[in-house]
Amino acid sequence: MATASLPANRLDLTFAALADPTRRAILQRLMAGEATVMELARPFALSQPAISKHLKVLERAGLISRGRNAQRRPARLETRPLAEANRWIEGYRAHWEGTYQRLDTLLEELKNEEVELGRIHFQGDAS
């Protein structure tokens, strides 16, 4: 298809990296500033090797970079791939958001109808 002209591999890596809840939580933590493996391991109750493994996946996807200091190697967030991934699905998201806003309207009407029906039912019971 004509749409294959995207940086598909890069996006695949980005989305695969984002598919894991721990990795998303790590990224969220890094939004507050860079952190070392040790600093990341503590709040997540994970071993340092487990954190290192997640960081490797994130680094390969370009979502983080690691400092050069051999001892600490702090991880920091790289925002460009995230922005790219967002842009890619934005059109799709916008289409469905528009559709679901119509569903919001319909649901409000249905809720009101139920309230009305309940009132009629209640009055019927009372009489």
Added chain:
Amino acid sequence: MKTVGSLHVTLPSEREIALTRIFTAPRHLVYRAYTEPDLVRRWAAGPPGWRFAVCEIDLRVGGAWRWVLEGPGGERMGLGGVYREIVPNERLVSTERFDEAWYEGEALSRVTFSEERGETRLTVTVRYDSEAIRDAVLQSPMAEGMAHGLDQLESALKEL
């Protein structure tokens, strides 16, 4: 965290697209909006200007659903499938295929409804036959195909 009104799109695997959305309504109403043709007609027709010409739902396992949408210029787009699994107010699993196969093969759609404190979390996961098809769907949302009409879509496909 208040998430009403914000739609999350994720790609849980190479062949899937998942949508998550919270609605401020009990789930039996969201389920009705998904399964009663008269209600489906009122929200699901796609971009403004499009409407349902046909909306049929045979709500039982093995039963078919069929939609025909009509655009502002009279252009038509048909799609449909077969229900594979039905758990009232909880889960709908069905196949999905477009008449003018603008993507190959058949997709499998799984819709789940879960209620928390009077709000409903809707999750729609669609699995396509391949990663390439999934990506094509994601990049040329139905909105685009419908907004430009099928003629333009067809000529675009011929150029590939």
